[in-house]
């Protein structure tokens with residue numbers, strides 16, 4: 001693997017940038033693998049990387065029906081935080097944030113992590129009380145969280161309109177949270193996995209499974225039948241369809257979640273601002289665009305574009321908080337198919353099929369979970385036993401009733 005450094009950059013500058021190598025190979029599928037991962041999003045790629053890097057399992061293929069990172073992992077608003085409510089969630093998501101903090105170094109790829117803080121604002125005393133409870137729970141779990149007065153909110157976000165139709169009465173911030181660059185995260189894991197021998201196979205859709213007794217023996221794909229000792233479904237909104245073809249059901253709702261960006265402007269916002277009740281969140285990218293996150297289109301859909309009504313609602317909410325942004329032009333709008341579970345926590349681990357594993361239900365908040373999701377699923381596949389950090393997120397919780405209801409910890413209501 002070509003190492004990236006200032007010296008490498010200088011060498012390529014001097015040779016007119018003509019000799020950069022592709023980030024990964026384009027191999028033909030082999031007839032058999034130790035592990036096949038279905039889905040080349042962040043979670044699939046990270047799982048492949050950690051299987052090879054931590055467990056020495058290198059005969060691995062990632063099968064992606066489109067292009068790597070073309071699903072939700074390349075469509076999200078990049079918010080990276082660990083301010084969840086329940087201890088099991090905080091532990092898992094903070095592990096992920098810790099991995100993000102050293103990801104650039106580990107993968108020799110700048111993932112542009114910017115720990116600029118995520119600030120949630122409250123628009124009623126009742127909401128502020130709930131935030132106080134939330135912040136206290138997070139702090140008790142050992143993660144940073146600080147309540148802010150309206151004046152402190154204004155200092156952090158000078159452009160905000162505190163006296164909007166619904167006045168802002170305070171908020172809370174996680175300062176270690178922030179954003180990173182989603183494409184870079186996907187590409188970094190892809191490059192790292194490829195360098196360790198993982199085959200990344202694009203334009204290869206899995207249509208069904210080959211099975212014998214209670215085991216899966218392989219996958220039927222648009223590029224032929226491939227066999228494998230172990231298989232993982234990591235296909236976000238399409239996971240429930242794949243599970244059905246393997247013979248079991250997943251409690252997932254697939255729906256559209258959209259985001260949009262304005263034209264680029266000079267720095268005007270240096271934190272991530274979330275308003276759960278006005279119902280929008282916004283940050284400013286390194287290119288200067290304001291990245292705006294909306295609520296989900298709350299009906300079943302497999303379309304990667306959102307409805308106009310939701311776009312309009314998000315923009316209305318944004319202008320309520322930042323009237324001065326009304327002069328900006330909206331440049332692009334897009335959406336992804338998110339896989340929302342009943343308690344909005346992930347489903348990760350073993351399945352009713354013996355050698356078939358799953359990582360899904362990441363819904364509207366799984367970008368921040370990519371490193372820890374990959375690390376723990378790789379462990380689970382390698383040991384055929386759940387990693388301690390994900391025991392609470394097993395599929396079986398929907399029969400035992402031990403749900404981890406993190407609905408209130410989502411950026412905006414979904």
Ligand SMILES: Cc1cc2nc3c(=O)[nH]c(=O)nc-3n(C[C@H](O)[C@H](O)[C@H](O)COP(=O)(O)OP(=O)(O)OC[C@H]3O[C@@H](n4cnc5c(N)ncnc54)[C@H](O)[C@@H]3O)c2cc1C
Nearest residue numbers: 039041043065071072073076077079206336365366367368
């Ligand atoms: C608009 C938007 C904003 C978001 N904002 C945030 C945020 O700010 N912070 C955050 O933490 N999370 C956010 N999320 C959620 C986050 O993006 C996802 O939870 C996360 O990316 C899921 O990663 P994944 O690898 O599981 O899925 P994906 O990245 O969707 O990857 C799954 C892949 O599987 C492939 N696939 C599907 N079916 C098949 C098949 N049959 N055969 C082969 N391949 C298949 C798909 O093509 C896709 O590439 C957002 C999502 C959206 C849509």
